[in-house]
Amino acid sequence: MDCLRADIRQYGRGKKLTLFPHSPPDPHGRSTYKVPNGLKEKRVLSEREEDMSMTALCFDNDNQPHLLDTSQHDDPANSLGVEIIENLADDIDGDNQVLLIFDPLFFPEDVPEEEGPWKVTSRADMKLSREAGAYKELHGYNLTGYPHLAPQYYGCWTTRLISYSPEFEGMTRHVGLVLIEYIQGTSIRDLCRHGADEVLIPPKGRICVHTDGPDSFNFTEDKRLDILALLLAGVVEQVYKGVWHEYVEPENVLVTMRNKSAILETPRVALIAYDICTIDSKCKKPMNRWERFPHTPHPSKCFDLAKLYGLGGWWPLKWEEKVEEGELSPFEAWLLERFGPLDSDKYSYKVVYRRQWLLREKQIKQELKRRAKRQEVGAKREATKENSEIKPSRD
Incomplete structure (x- = not known):
């Protein structure tokens, strides 16, 4: 030892x-x-x-x-x-x-x-x-x-x-x-206390995210949602290029007011721990999911509250309230307010087109397989029929 x-x-x-x-x-x-x-x-x-x-x-x-x-x-x-x-x-x-x-x-x-x-x-x-x-x-x-x-x-x-x-x-x-x-900052997990079921309890009052400088701020709900928006915007940029964190954990999200030694005017958000993500181009069967989309996917396409479960409490827990069928949830409404229309010059959402394309491709493949199977069965039947019609000759 x-x-x-x-x-x-x-x-x-x-x-x-x-x-x-x-x-x-x-x-x-x-x-x-x-x-x-x-x-x-x-x-x-x-x-x-x-x-x-x-x-x-x-x-x-x-x-x-x-x-x-x-x-x-x-x-x-x-x-x-x-x-x-x-x-x-x-x-x-x-x-x-x-x-x-x-x-x-x-x-x-x-x-x-x-x-x-x-x-x-x-x-x-x-x-x-x-x-x-x-x-x-x-x-x-x-x-x-x-x-x-x-x-x-x-x-x-x-x-x-x-x-x-x-x-x-x-x-x-x-x-x-x-x-x-080196990101000189603090993780969301370390900024918060932790309640039942690991719900985050954000800090109250003015908090320094660095111990050696004056840069600090209040983590009000608006400020926390600004940070969440920066996180989601960064994640969908990565998703568009095929690198996907399926679940974002608070210990892997760093908040800082620094870019190296320079003090920033607005927070910087960084995501670490990339060994847990998926790199689509390196998979056995790459999905190439976004290759037909002209822009980065809208965060509404990539995120629901389940995927942000670990950040519960950083986002307001009232977002979990149920809504009537057909109504937007508070989280969905916030995404639209923050990131704009589902399809725009910046974001794309039209998965229907993608799904239809995949479905049609799948249908074509299935039809070709069925056709090949029918031809194979037909050929076997013909061969069996011909064999049954051939009678051995007797000398």
Whole structure:
């Protein structure tokens, strides 16, 4: 245990790491994604690995980050030196970056059954591939960094580490990392108290979202709804490009009055934790749902209160009140008031056209299958009939 504590101090304040560019495999580790070549059998413990300690598994050559390429690691021009200023439990300045570290040595060994029987090194690789894959996808569409919802993306990397255990003296292992912009703000979850059923209780009075500056404001209902609108507008931008957070959780929504060190006049909202989202273009069967829409989908198309359940209390709970059939709910009315008509120069909603197109395509495919089946059955009947009409000749 003492060696493990020493190992984790390699990420401590003032420590320096050398980063090397890394190209991880496509996102994987969920049923919607393909398993990359060469990984299907390696995801679970082999007979050789079953009796290995966690540390031994992490130092094993077969369990380094998938697609690791060390051929350029000795070239100083192909590396990046970073110094760890502080961990995120403490305050740090705005002009810094965040290293998201996917170190299997510190992953929990016991995980829920639904997460699969994967060994820790595989789970670290899976999370790295999904996080880096989402940021890379958004970065390719210029949807990272202010004023967009996702923090700025600075690439996927690996670093070399040692162990302070005598058993692994002189050995090194590689750990995957994602480098992003540091958002100097506070999550919605941390801004609020929590009532029954985890309902958020927003703060009263003037609140500082940073401990080192004068930038603060009252989280009135109007201000909270302004922040919610920024969040939804950012999410549908991402959805339009095929990156989709199905549920938005308050711990992943950051509110700040900063863009790096600059103080903003209005709040900035950022969304983090992209390993839990879906990247449509990387799925086994991409839906390409929005490809025929001229504009970003209207938030009314993408959100109902169920998808924003975790933010209940941040949005007014009166939105849950039932309305007469055919009437707009308070949430629907707010969406129209805030974002305008369902179809406009900015947003599109006409899913009917999309659904009709999908339905028609499905009907055509079904008809072709039925036609092929009828032809197959007809051919078999003809063959049976011909065979029954042929009588064996007798000499």
